[in-house]
Structure formats: structure tokens, C-alpha cells
Amino acid sequence: MKYYITTPIYYVNDKPHIGSTYTTVAADILARAHRLRGDNTFFLTGTDENSQKSVVAAEKSGKNLDVYLNEMAAIWENTWKELGVSFDDFIRTTEERHHKAVDRFWKAVEKSGDIYKDTYERHYCVGCEDFKTDSELNKDDRCPLHPNKDLDLVQEENYFFKASAYKDDILQLFHNHQNFIQPPKRLNEIRSYVKNGFADFSISREAKKVTCGIPVPGDDSQRIYVWFDALINYMSAVGYGTDDELFKKWWPANLHLVGKDIIKFHCALWPAMIMSAAKNDPLLQNDDGSPKLPEQIFAHGFFTIEGQKMSKSLGNVIDPLELAKEYPFDAIRYFFFREIGFGNDGNFDRARIAERYQSDLANTLGNLLNRAVNMSRKYFDGKVPLVSLDSQIHKLSDSSWGDVEAVETLWQQVDEYYKTARIDLALEAIWNGEGASLILANRLVEETKPFKLIKEDPEKTALVLYTLLEFCRNVAWMIEPVMPKISADIIKQLGQNPNIIHQTKFTDLKKWGGLEPGSDLPEPKILFPRLGE
Ligand code: MSP
Numbered sequence: 001m002k003y004y005i006t007t008p009i010y011y012v013n014d015k016p017h018i019g020s021t022y023t024t025v026a027a028d029i030l031a032r033a034h035r036l037r038g039d040n041t042f043f044l045t046g047t048d049e050n051s052q053k054s055v056v057a058a059e060k061s062g063k064n065l066d067v068y069l070n071e072m073a074a075i076w077e078n079t080w081k082e083l084g085v086s087f088d089d090f091i092r093t094t095e096e097r098h099h100k101a102v103d104r105f106w107k108a109v110e111k112s113g114d115i116y117k118d119t120y121e122r123h124y125c126v127g128c129e130d131f132k133t134d135s136e137l138n139k140d141d142r143c144p145l146h147p148n149k150d151l152d153l154v155q156e157e158n159y160f161f162k163a164s165a166y167k168d169d170i171l172q173l174f175h176n177h178q179n180f181i182q183p184p185k186r187l188n189e190i191r192s193y194v195k196n197g198f199a200d201f202s203i204s205r206e207a208k209k210v211t212c213g214i215p216v217p218g219d220d221s222q223r224i225y226v227w228f229d230a231l232i233n234y235m236s237a238v239g240y241g242t243d244d245e246l247f248k249k250w251w252p253a254n255l256h257l258v259g260k261d262i263i264k265f266h267c268a269l270w271p272a273m274i275m276s277a278a279k280n281d282p283l284l285q286n287d288d289g290s291p292k293l294p295e296q297i298f299a300h301g302f303f304t305i306e307g308q309k310m311s312k313s314l315g316n317v318i319d320p321l322e323l324a325k326e327y328p329f330d331a332i333r334y335f336f337f338r339e340i341g342f343g344n345d346g347n348f349d350r351a352r353i354a355e356r357y358q359s360d361l362a363n364t365l366g367n368l369l370n371r372a373v374n375m376s377r378k379y380f381d382g383k384v385p386l387v388s389l390d391s392q393i394h395k396l397s398d399s400s401w402g403d404v405e406a407v408e409t410l411w412q413q414v415d416e417y418y419k420t421a422r423i424d425l426a427l428e429a430i431w432n433g434e435g436a437s438l439i440l441a442n443r444l445v446e447e448t449k450p451f452k453l454i455k456e457d458p459e460k461t462a463l464v465l466y467t468l469l470e471f472c473r474n475v476a477w478m479i480e481p482v483m484p485k486i487s488a489d490i491i492k493q494l495g496q497n498p499n500i501i502h503q504t505k506f507t508d509l510k511k512w513g514g515l516e517p518g519s520d521l522p523e524p525k526i527l528f529p530r531l532g533e
Helices: 018-036 054-061 065-083 096-111 164-174 184-196 228-232 244-250 261-277 318-328 329-337 350-379 404-419 423-432 438-448 450-454 458-479 483-493 496-504
Strands: 002-006 040-048 089-092 116-125 130-132 152-161 205-206 219-224 257-260 299-300 303-304 345-350
Touching: 002 018, 002 244, 018 040, 018 257, 018 261, 018 299, 018 303, 018 318, 018 329, 018 404, 054 065, 054 458, 065 318, 089 496, 096 116, 096 261, 130 244, 152 205, 152 219, 152 261, 164 261, 164 329, 184 261, 219 228, 228 261, 257 261, 261 299, 318 329, 329 350, 329 423, 329 483, 345 450, 350 438, 350 450, 350 458, 350 483, 404 458, 423 438, 423 450, 423 458, 438 450, 450 458, 458 483, 483 496
Parallel strands: 002 040, 002 257, 040 089, 257 299, 303 345
Antiparallel strands: 116 130, 116 152, 205 219
16 A cells, blocks of 8 residues: 655745644654555655745845755754654755646646636735635734735736636535545535635736746746645655656655645645646546546644744744753654644643653553563563463453453554544543553553562463563554654563564564563663653
């Protein structure tokens, strides 16, 4: 199975903050989950550079535009690298490969008769990089998302895209593919936007008025509208316009992950653009001639910072690299997806991070591993207790702990949740599920008291401790997508090499009994040291 996942490409007028980090980490988690299950995975992120915002920011910094763009793109790419994000490619819209893709795409749309010239006068918000109708503005005629920015009044003759011609097809698409947009509340939002809005709109600007952008093929006096160019990045990175075979391998994308602020572009404009181009480009057609559309768009919510909107003027914008100095980054990743239902809005709150760090991570996960390893080493000669793998665990049925099947069920749930991007529910099940979970494993220690039991029933103690260790091994793999470093630490503390992932099939990895009875257990280390230590 192939899996192609993308993040939005980010504007470079500023460096990454925790909003963009949230999206990028979510995509990283899903990419890792797919790699873990053996899918051939391609994870794309990048930068959206042909924007008026870049020009303004470059001017402000006193730098030449190209120099500014190169510096900023490097900051974005390096930030993700430093944070351990496992992207496979980083696309910049100023790259040659992207220009080739845009050129091919524009020509296909033009050939379909969906591009025409028109003169108009409208308000433009550089913050949104979007035209605004009167009904979209606040009472004081300002953009609700960027009330501090003056709107530009644009009076030009530009090229227009016949979006309206695709209104019915788009609505039909929503009807036929209920999963096209997730979560469902976003589908409803977009459906009403398409029904009531979605008119033709300008897809170019006069070159003399904007200092950036890709020239319209055949008309150097016009530059392509930034969103029309940006969306095509998802194709240019996988060879559209440069490498047909590569493109056939990866396209269509399986998931475009976006924030709720940009669904209009991804869920309506983008499919309409593809429907149009596909009419005249066989590469964009399925065998039956239908357009090759992305499989799904998932829109997550926005979060506030300690209850307030994140904004430069409030001074509460958080740099992810700074944050990663305060807490282990895996703990932040855990917090993001345990605290906020994926798809909902949420709040970033340091006190809650500290609470979750202490209770969920240190006390529940870290402690369990530490106790299991320490007791096994103490009572079983520094080794994983010797138990017979066939007979075990059923004998523990007098406790609230389920049996091997409960762990298998947990795996199925976790797998399904990752597949449907419900990262929050995967974590909830691992920590708090029924039958087998971290909470129940801790309860098993309290109920069976291995430190007393060892004197009365060493055989049962061996069984309890093996169960705990083997459950920790399973959990390590379940949480690997969310906490890759912690996962590797757990595996090492169990005496195994995390690289076994490369030689082991997913089905074998999650089979009960992967921890060999009698194998050596190294000296344990504290998984989650006290914060500040
Ligand atoms: N360049 C366009 C996207 C083009 S994709 C073809 C763009 N860029 S952006 O830099 O403004 O990034 C927007 C994205 O950043 C949002 O969709 C969301 O994924 C993320 N976030 C920005 N602020 C955020 C929060 N406060 N909370 C969560 N996500 C946030 O739009």
C-alpha cells in the first residue's frame, strides 16, 4: 500500500510557530503510523513563497527577495529537522520543478476553456491572500481574520477561473464521497460555501503591481495568483510536469492535512482545478477518465495560547525550538494530541502540559516500565522472567487485566484510529482503554503485588512481570508514531534494538511474545525525569 500525506506549505513571512508545528507534527505522526504498518509512505511539507507577504517581509528586513526567501525556507526546513519531523521531501514554490508543474497545469486548464479575461474591482486581504466580498467583511469593512490590516482595492484586468462551472460536480463529489472531508462538521461548512458562493474568481495579478509570482504562460504581464500556484505543490513534488512515472506512483495524495482556516481552498477550489485540468491531461485521469482527486482532506482546529488568540501583537507566539528546551519534544507531541480532540479547537496551556507530563507520562508510563524492569531484574537474575508463552496470562484472570486477546483488540483499535487520523483516540485507548491499557497494567501491579507474591508464588510472579514487560514492549510500538524517541528508549530498556522495526513485519512486531523469556534486561533509566532537572 502507498500512502502520500501532505501539510499545507507555509508562508515564509515569519518563522514556524506552534500552530504550524501542530499541523506538521500531526502529519509526521500519521506518516510514521503508516510506515510502521509497512506502507510505502511519502510525507511532504514545504514553503509557499510566491506571496505578497514575502515581498513585504523581505522589504522590511532590508534584504533582497531571493536572499530573504532562501534564508526563510532554510529556517523552516531546519526547524522541522531539528524537531525530528520525518518528512521525505521539502517543496519550495520558487523551485524550477514547481514552475514546470504550474505551467503544465495552467495550460491544461486553459485548454479546457476554463480561463478567461475580465475586469473587476474588489477588496483583497494580503493576510488571507484572498479576495473578500462585502458579506465576508466585518461591519467596519475590515477582514475578520486580519482586522489590523488595510484591505487593498484591486481594480484590474486579470485572468479568471470558471469555478462556477464545477459547482454541481463538487457537490456531487461531496455526496458520493462522504469521507472526502473530515471531520464531518467541515464538510457541512464547505457544502454551504459551495452552494452559496463559489463564483468564478481572478487567478492572476498584473505583474507591475505584484513583485512576485509565477508568470502566466504566454503572458508575461500577469503573475499567477498565489493560491492557484500553491495548491499545485502537492503535484509538483511528486513529479507532475517533470517525472510522469514518479507522479503515477504517488498521485493522488491520500491525505491533505490542513487547518480549518484553509478548507475553502483545499476542499472546493483544488478539486475544481483538478477536474478542469484533468479534461486535458491524461496523467490526471483515472482509468475510467474521471479526475484523479486527492482521497481525503482532514481539517484540524486551531488552538489558543493560555486562553488567548496567538498573535504577534499579544506577544504570545511560541517558537517550537524554544518550547523544546522547556519540555522533551515527545511530551509536547503527546500533549497536543491527548489534550485536544483532533479536529477540534483547543488551548495550549503550560500547566496542563506539566500535569500530563507528571501523571500520564512519568507516573503511568514511566513508572510502569521502571517497576517492571526493576522487579524482573531483582527477582529473576537481571533477566526477562522465564515463562511458557502458551499458558501465560490466562492465569491472571482474577485481576482486572484482560488477556492476550485484549492486547490484540487494543492494537486493532489503535491501528484503526491512526488510519482515520484520530490520534487522540489512539492515545486515549492506550492509556485508558478497557481490557488492556496502561492504567490497567498499573492496577495489575497493585492487585498482584509482585514484591510480596515473589515469596509465595514465584511462578505467578514471573507471569505477572512478563506480562508487564511485554505490554510495555507493545505500548512502545503503539506510541512510536507520537513519541518516537520515548518509544526507542523503552525498547532499549527492554533489552531490544529499536531498529528491529526494519527487519520485522508489522504483524510480527505486534504479536504477543516478542520479548524473549530469559533475555537480559539492562539497568533501567528514568524515562521522564522531573521537569527542570
Ligand atoms: N500558504 C498557505 C497554505 C497553502 S497550502 C497549498 C497558508 N500558510 S500559513 O503559513 O498561513 O499556514 C496556515 C496553517 O498553519 C493552517 O492551516 C494550520 O495548519 C496552521 N496554523 C496556523 N496557526 C495555527 C493555530 N493557531 N492553531 C493550529 N494550527 C495553526 O495558509
